[in-house]
Amino acid sequence: MTATPPLAPEDVRKVACIGAGVIGGGWVAHFLARGYDVTAWDPADDAEEKLRRLVSAAWPALEQMGLAEGASQDRLTVTPTLAEAVADADFVQESAPEKLELKRSLLAELTDATRDGVIIASSTSGYPMSDMHSDGADNGRLVVGHPFNPPYLIPLVEVVGGEKTDRAAVEWASRFYDVAGKSVITMDRELPGFIANRLQEALWREALHMVANGEASVQDIDDSITExxxxxxxxxxxxxxxxxxxxxxxxxxxxxxxxxxxxxxxxxxxxxxxxxxxxxxxxxxxxxxxxxxxxxxxxxxxxxxxxxxxxxxxxxxxxx
Structure with a gap:
């Protein structure tokens, strides 16, 4: 099925965030600060309380950065079901835990629950979208939209599709993130871990080697970068x-x-x-x-x- 979003990226008004942990909650705060109506869903019993606390804690920083016209924490609605969260969404950001089968089943469920053509982006930190495609799902509109923590402060988002993703969906998502105030890298091909995480991982692994071998202390390593x-x-x-x-x-x-x-x-x-x-x-x-x-x-x-x-x-x- 061809991904044909019902709206242009500039016309998106309602964003759904599925998963409201640290990353999902950070996305909620970002989209609220950019003036969107946001619906959120998370299966945890205390999800709404934690989410609203996270958004409240992030708001002073967002105010310093400058809020979009109409931005308000009051534009957040936490729904009791996933279906309600995405029923009228113009765009969906999925931020479930990094478990491949969970991602696969959830993304397939989202393609069934959303309106035809609505782009669904995963915040996965390492899985290629091709690994998250499922038989029978509308895979053409599934993309990776990988943020950096916290998403409401760090501008970068890496966008890439999978083998079954329509190129038009990747281009639409990249444009949407740009409109939504992110700094976008649109990747030409899939790469496990994407770009920035692979670079971070190389530094991380070498740091572990140096500590393990007594070649440098944790403080030495941190100072070597910050200074x-x-x-x-x-x-x-x-x-x-x-x-x-x-x-x-x-x-x-x-x-x-x-x-x-x-x-x-x-x-x-x-x-x-x-x-x-x-x-x-x-x-x-x-x-x-x-x-x-x-x-x-x-x-x-x-x-x-x-x-x-x-x-x-x-x-x-x-x-x-």
């Missing part, structure tokens, strides 16, 4: 940061100079072969990301960004 590369990663990702390490020669010079270190035992991860194709892809990607900004522009942007982060976190020693 080091994390300051730059807050506004300029690791690849463009590495490109600046190549000076005016950019990523090409950096790879030519430091490429041999990929064979050094700096991490337990196995490095890919630095082929000409990989080198060119990295160089071209950095050039595209930099756009019209020169090396000097990027250096100035980086320097000011670090100063801004240090100032925001109170680490400039009183300097203005």
């Amino acid at each position: 080091g590369p994390g300051l730059r990663w807050a506004f300029m990702g690791p690849l463009l940061t590495f490109a600046l390490a190549g000076g005016e020669g950019g990523m090409g010079h950096m790879l030519d100079h430091f490429g041999p270190s990929l064979k050094s035992p700096w991490t337990r991860l196995e490095a890919p072969e630095l082929t000409r194709e990989l080198r060119d892809a990295m160089v071209e990607g950095c050039e595209a990301e930099a756009g019209e900004r020169t090396y000097a522009d990027l250096v100035a942007e980086r320097d000011q960004g670090v100063i801004n982060v240090l100032r925001a976190t109170g680490r400039l020693g009183g300097a203005e």
Whole structure:
């Protein structure tokens, strides 16, 4: 069945959130702050009490960020059944626990309970959508919409479909999240763990190795990020940061100079072969990301960004 949403992303007014734990509740807070009517359902007996407490706790931060016109906690309705929650929904965000069979059955149930064409997104943190497709379900409108915790503060959402997902559904979901105030990465292909979680996982595993082997303490590892590369990663990702390490020669010079270190035992991860194709892809990607900004522009942007982060976190020693 072809996914044909009943509304354009810009016309969505009512969002249903299925699952109201930390992630689902964070989504509820985000959508309320963006001015949507939100219906929520969770099977736990105390779900509504916990959800409203979570939203209330998040609201001061959302007020600081700026509420959309009409945003109100009063626009939240918690329903006794899943069917009631999604009956009139224009979009559905599923945030059930990370159990594959639960996800499969729940998503199939949601395709039966929602109006034809309504896009249903899963907050799964690692399962490919293809693994969550079910026989007999309207799989064409199922997408992954993977947020970062807490969803009401961290802008990123990674969007990707499965083998049976219509490309139009992926494009619609990406546009909807953009309209709803998120920073969207639309992935071209499925990848377990998606992009950001795989990068986090690599750092996490190496940290565990270092602690297990007595090579660094937990404090050392945390300080190495917050006082080091994390300051730059807050506004300029690791690849463009590495490109600046190549000076005016950019990523090409950096790879030519430091490429041999990929064979050094700096991490337990196995490095890919630095082929000409990989080198060119990295160089071209950095050039595209930099756009019209020169090396000097990027250096100035980086320097000011670090100063801004240090100032925001109170680490400039009183300097203005």
